[in-house]
Every structure is written in structure tokens, then in C-alpha cells.
Amino acid sequence: VSVRHVQVAVPVPGLPPLTYRVPERFEIPGPGARVLVPVGTRKVTGWVIPHQHQHLAPSTQHVAPGTLKDLLEVLDPSPLLPREIVDLALWTADYYLAGPGEALATAMPPQSAVFSRRVVSLTDAGRANELQVGLRRRALDLLREHGTLAVDSLIRRLEDRTAKGAVDGLLRDGLIAMTQPLEGRREAFRTVARVRLTALGDDPAVTRPKRQGELLALLRGAPDGLTARELDARGIGWDVAKRLAASGLAAIDQVRIDRDPFATAAPGTALSTEHSAPSTQHRRSLTDEQTAAVETLTSLLDAKAFAVGLLHGVTGSGKTEVYLRLAARAMEQGRRVLILVPEIALTPAAAAIFRGAFGDRVAIQHSALSDGERHDQWHRIRRGDVDVVVGTRSAVFAPLPDVGLIVVDEEHDGSFKQDESPRYHGRDVAVVRARSVGALVVLGSATPALETFENARQGRYRLVTMARRVMDRPMAAVQVVDMREEYAELGADIVLSRPLEEALKAHLARGEQAVVLLNRRGFATLMFCRQCGHSLECPNCSLSLTIHKATRRARCHYCNHAVPLPGKCVKCGGEFMEQSGFGTERVEAEIRALLPEARVTRVDRDTVRRRGAISGVIEAMAARKIDVLVGTQMIAKGHDFPAVTLVGVVSADVGLGMPDFRAGERTFQLLTQVSGRAGRGDKPGLAIVQTLFPKHYSIQHATRQDYAGFFEDEFKFRRAMRYPPAASLINVVVRGPSAGEAMDLAADLAKRVRQAPSPDIRVLGPAPAPLARIKGEHRAQFFIKGTHRARMRDALRAAVEDRADARRRISIDVDPLSVL
DNA sequence: GCCTGAATGTAT
């Protein structure tokens, strides 16, 4: 291989690294540098990766030498991505069977790509044309209005299935012309104009009249110059600066500024006690358990070698304080700290806590930030201006040098797993990153994932336990209500049991707040005809439509297909449409009926559209403007409401019914977390859990907050069924236009994997997926179980490469969190 | 994922 060749990962799903020639006019770019390369007829931004990366097949073998294309441009003279991050992303691509470009794209800041896009505009003939009608006419009119439009956007605006044909026709007829200009930017720093004195202006002898004179005086006191905004604050317009510059006494230049996400963070909002207490008073005293935990983990940190600690602490045991002590220690060692938190937990307010503890050398990466803010934070981190990064899943790829400590808080949380390619788990990538740099990982949870606890049991992770709450606050009392008895006595249509009703009344009468949880949206889960039994189903998915009373519609929760609620049966015309099952909307209505005076607020994806919009509700809770908060698991996680003394779980069974091997684990986690929400202030809490299966081990162990007992029962089940952590699992989902075609491809892939020469690999299936149809596509799936992940991956990789024709129809999930 | 050109379908 010539030294003037580079391997480039391109942002195209499923493509291997491509090889390009580096023209003489460029220095050879190193791994991590961005380059502009031609791919087909397009130009895209790719990333140089190391030659012959161990996991990735060499890509030149099919290309005749001498036919390689040239790099078009080197976008970074020195690599933008640190080598550590390049290697981590490539590891991720390999482990999770994704393309290298997909994985590297995950590690990049937003707005850092240059690419070509097809764009059309009118030709002279098109401008003059008055003869076209219909779709073509509308296309021409749109271009007259906008001048130039991207092909995608034009087709979208035409809102017609045949729009693409119409555009092609216009192109063929020469009425419009297509070009592929470069779009996007290398970087997205914001710059502002700044005025500063020139040597000429610095001369004290120089004077100017009035306003310019004032500015001159100001600038003499500001050697770094002043921006338009700063001048404005002093009552001087930018025009004055321009006039001064015109006379040569001052110069105007552009300076880069970082967008500050804290400038817009709402101050003084409600914060979890677990987060807020330590930060406001960093050196407060620790419980004995906290002290022991800090000591054990600090000794691992001081060893400056790779290690993983599992901090198993009940809700309210003060894990955050332990993190903060460890982070401070790592910084004393001159090392940096990465803190990963679940998506829902990282509100701007929570971010401000870390800012409070570590000052302005903290960067925050979360979804509520704008692209520009995230871009700037990324570059601050890259420059080394930051010691602590707090972020969600993707922050595991933050370009932070010298990482000594990685904290994964609530490590069991599902949001650490990405549900699109690359389907990586932030916790597991964190462990790999730590191993490569000799850092300590601290995984924190009250309900560790089975995999994590098993690793601790096996001695791979150091287990540190905190079994008591701070200030010796008691755990909430948990009362399980057997709904079979309630139904038998009150009828099958009730939603709230008598104990829950009584408790709501009693707690509200005392002026205390309640949270009522149900992990299901809508009013009813099913609408059917009394006469013929026909039920409302989604035409695109194998799912019943959920009844939403507020909007008077029946809606599919997968594809959003919605129809107005029918007055009579669409099939037989029967007049009696029945509803069954219930969701949060119904719960809200029941509580309003029960307690007409109470202030009831519902929080679910129907009421909280934007992510981050939930903070208004949290503030209202903290200000005691809400008596009862009804919602889905959105309200169970991360938020802490000290005045809440009652938590109701309307149905603990929602998750248990799912055909998913983690159903029991998820139910246990949810119930444990939610009962931890009750009574975290100085008043004791009560949790009421309604269920049809009061004897189920998930529910039994959760009521006693008995993790060890739950682990034992659940692990027996996993071992018997060879599910993780007793074995490794890969889930392969195959889509197709018909059930038969999906099954055929799945069966072919499964057969190929079975033929792999590896004795310990077992293939289960294929079978139709639990949701056999989603958005009109049929789905089949099969599982690969085994003990050697690398062999399982190799077998599957080979099978998929043999069926490259069908690549688009295959989704691979290594270590799936859910197999639905 | 985007783009192209070939194969197939449909109106004249």
C-alpha cells in the first residue's frame, strides 16, 4: 500500500472504510482528520482512520490499483478527533456490527460536515414557461418563489407520491437545472464583531468629538477591545465604532465566542435532594457508608489503573456525594472526569448543580442544548478548557483528554442504549474507554442491571454497597393491592382501588402531594363493537389503536396513524362501541372525579411534547401548585419531589405482560425507583402498588426493596433460559414487504449463522417479531445465543456480507436491552 | 443514505 493512500470512514450506513489517494498538494492527513471525498456522484465529509484497523476488513481488495479516487480536500490540518476517540468509535462499530462511518458520526460535534446536495433552479426556458399544468406547474411556481431549492425539499413540498417523477420530467425537458453545490461548514463557531484601538488611536494626544471621544476613552481602558453588545450596554451604538474605525483610530475584527448554555438555564428550579445537597455545601459530613464507599473507590482511583466499581446504593443513600468526592480527587491528580447520566435526568437545572460544584470548567452535553451550543461545548472539551463533562449516552465519546474517572449514574437505565445504529450501550463503551486509558469507572444504581451485578459477583467489578438512606430516613412503606379482589367486589371497570382512593384523600387532606404512575398513555387501550367484536386496529401496524378522549381520536402509538372516534362500528354498523383497558388519561379523569378540588396535572408524551418541557411541571410541583401528578415513567425517573408522601402505581403489570426476557427486571426497577420517590423529605412515605399478580417475584422483592432476593430469582430464570448474563445474545430483525419475504430472508441468514463452524453458537428462530408489522413493514427475527461474542459476531457478519443485497432490511442488536 | 440507470408499467 502506497503511503499516499488513506483509509476513510464515510457517513454511509454499511459501507466499509474506503481508500483514497492523497494528491501531492496535500500533506497526508492523520487518523481523526476530516476529509472531503467523492462517494458516487456525491461529496461527503469522511474521517481518516488508521491503516489496517484490526477489526475492519481491508477495503482495497476489490479495487484495481490506479483507479482510486483522490481526496478533494483536507478539512483538518491536524486531526480534529483525538486518536483515543477514533479507536473507541471503531471498537464500537466492530462490536455492535455497525459501519465505521456511523460510529464516527456519533462521536462528532454537530455542524462539522461539508457535503454536496442536489439543488434545482429554473432555467430560462423554465422561467418563460406558462404551459405546464398540475404538479409540474406547482414545482415551477415553487422555484419561482424560492429561486433555488434542494431536490428533497422540493419533493417534500409538492406533497405527492409522483413528485419525484415530475421533477425528473422537468429536468429532462430542460425547464429546471440541477447542480450539486457544497453545503455545510467545517465548523460552526459564532463570531462577533469587536472594536479595539489601533496604535494610532492609543496615542493620548488624539481626541475626537463627543460620542467618538467617549468611545475612545472606553477603549483606552479595554485593551482586549469591546463587542457591539458591550458597547450597547454603555449606550454607544455600533455606528460610532464604525466611524472611529474609518478614521483609522480603531480596528474592527471578528472574534470567536462560545455559546454559553448556562446563560439560559433556569435558576432556582427544583432539584433532587440527592443532587442538590452536596453541591451547595461541598464539604458536608458523610454517613459511615458513604465514607467507606469513598475510601474504597478512592483507593482504586489512586492506583491509576483500569478498574470498575459498582456503587450499589438504595435511593436516597447519597450516591451523588460519593461521585463528587471522587471527581474532586481525580482532578487533584490532574486527571479529568466524565459523568454519564440518563437522558431524562439531565435537565438544565441538574446541570447547574455540577456547575455549582466544579465551576466553569464543566461542560454539559444534553439534548436540550442547541446544535450550536453542543458544538461549542465539544470544542471547549477538545481544547482542554474543561475538567468535567456531564452528559448523556453520546458524551462517552467526548474528546476529553486524560480521563481518570468515568461515572455512569443509574447505569441500569435504558436510555444508555441507542435504539438506532450503532446500537451501543453507553455504560459498556465507557468501560472499554476506561480500559484503554487506565481509568476508574464507577457504575451507580439502586437496581443494577443483572449483567452489572453478575460482573461484581464474579469479582470483575468491585462491589460497594450503601444500604441506608442519608439521615437514616426510613424507606417508604409499600402496600400491594390485589386487584383481583377489587374487581371481584367492585366490578372489572374500576381503575383506582379502595386503598389508593382512601390514601389519596387522606394525604391531600393533610396538604401533602401525591404521584400516580401508569406506564401507558391514552384513555382506553381498545375500542371494539359489542355486536360483531370488530376492534379498531392500526392499518399499518399489528396493534390496536389507543383511544384518546381529549383529541377524540384513536391513535397508533407506533406510527401515529389516527382516526376520529367512530360513533358506530365501521364493519357492521353496530351502535354499541365498547372501550376497555385504561391509560393515564383515564387515571387523570378518575382522580379529578374523586377529588374535584385537587389540582391534578398529567405528564406523558401527549402533554409534554418537547423534551425538556417537563421542567415547568417540576417547578410547579416544587412550588406546591400541583396536588396530584399523574403520568408515565417520565415522572418516575430522576426527579425528586420532597413533599410527595404518596406514590400510587395503578398497574404494576404493564411491563410484566411483555414477551421480553427483561420484563421482570424492568418491573422490579420501576417499582423500586418509584417507591423510592415517596417520602424523601422529613415525612415518611407510602407507596401503593396495584397488581393482578401480587405474588410475582418482581413485585414481592420490590415491595421489600430486596435487590439480592430479586437477583437470585431472576438469575435462575436467565440461567435456565440461557439469557444474559448467563449467555450472550444478539437479536436480528429482518424487515420485508410481506411476512413471507421477511421470514425467508431471516431463515436464510439464520441458516448461514448455524453453518458457522463454532460449536457453542445457538440460533433460535426465525419467528415473526412480537410486533409483526410496524409502519406497514413486516418483521421477522431470530436470536443468536452463545458464550463467545466474537465468534457470534463473526458468524453473523459473514452471513450479512453474503446477503449484501438485503443489507437495508436487516437490523442487528448486540446485547439487546429489549427484544420487542 | 443518496444517486443512478435499468426494468417494468401506463397512457397515447
Next chain:
DNA sequence: TACATTCAGGCT
């Protein structure tokens, strides 16, 4: 026969 629409294959 011309034109519209769909689809599979390739990308270095």
C-alpha cells in the same frame, strides 16, 4: 412509442 414509476445495486 414516449413517458412515468419502481427498484436494486454501488459507492474506493
